[in-house]
Amino acid sequence: MSDLPGKRPEAGSPVVVQYFKYSGDLHWRHDMVFLGTDEHGVWLGGPAGTTIQRGTEPAKHWPSPFVQLIAPNRWWSLFFNGDYSDNYRVYVDVVTPATWPSPDRVEMVDLDLDVVLHHNRAVELLDEDEFLEHTSLFGYPDAIIDRARMTAAELMLALEAGQEPFATAGEPWLALIAD
Incomplete structure (x- = not known):
């Protein structure tokens, strides 16, 4: 399953992941590698030392x-x-939803809300304050606001229930780059 344009990259090929804010400003940039696809979508790897950059801040590993x-x-x-x-x-x-301007670059707009699974299996919603601030600052349309909130609620339930791909689907992909 994939919506990659054109020819699929070979395993290990570089892929740049870019997140933008709704204003169009660059939010995050990650230099990843293409690992493969499965029923869940496209898996990208970030070995230890992967370069990431937040906006215009200096890149870090x-x-x-x-x-x-x-x-x-x-x-x-x-x-x-x-x-x-x-x-x-x-x-x-x-x-x-992510777009692929080319097989070596994927882009999406960050809508502030994040859902995390801690090591103790607790699930938490992050950055609600940022979401509320940006709905006004960036003028999120009502449809985007509703979709972001609905998605966050669905993610909370999915992570709490241990549903895939949020439970163990990433394990075999992580094993490819962890050693």
């Missing part, structure tokens, strides 16, 4: 491996850290 799932036509993007991160086992951004 992420200390631990992680994988990212880009699911077609979904209003979320999943980061699976497994046991490698000190913070969260799973981190899900509420975003507009």
Whole structure:
């Protein structure tokens, strides 16, 4: 399952992931590698040392491996850290559906809300204050506001229930880059 344009990249090929704010400003940029696809979507890898950059801040290197799932036509993007991160086992951004301007670049708009799964299995909604601030500042349309809230609520339930791809689907992909 994939909505990649043109020829599918080979495993290990670089893919740039870019998140924008609703204003059009760059929010995050990650230099990932294409791992493959499955029934959930496109899996990208971030080995330890992956370059990430927030907006115009200096780039930094992420200390631990992680994988990212880009699911077609979904209003979320999943980061699976497994046991490698000190913070969260799973981190899900509420975003507009991803687009692929080219096979080596994927883009989406960050809608502020995030749902995380802690290592103790607690699920938490993050950045509600940022979402409320940006709905006014950026003028989110009502349809975007409703969709973001609905997506966050669905994600909370899915993570609490241990549904895939939020439970273990990322494990085999993470194993490809963790060693």
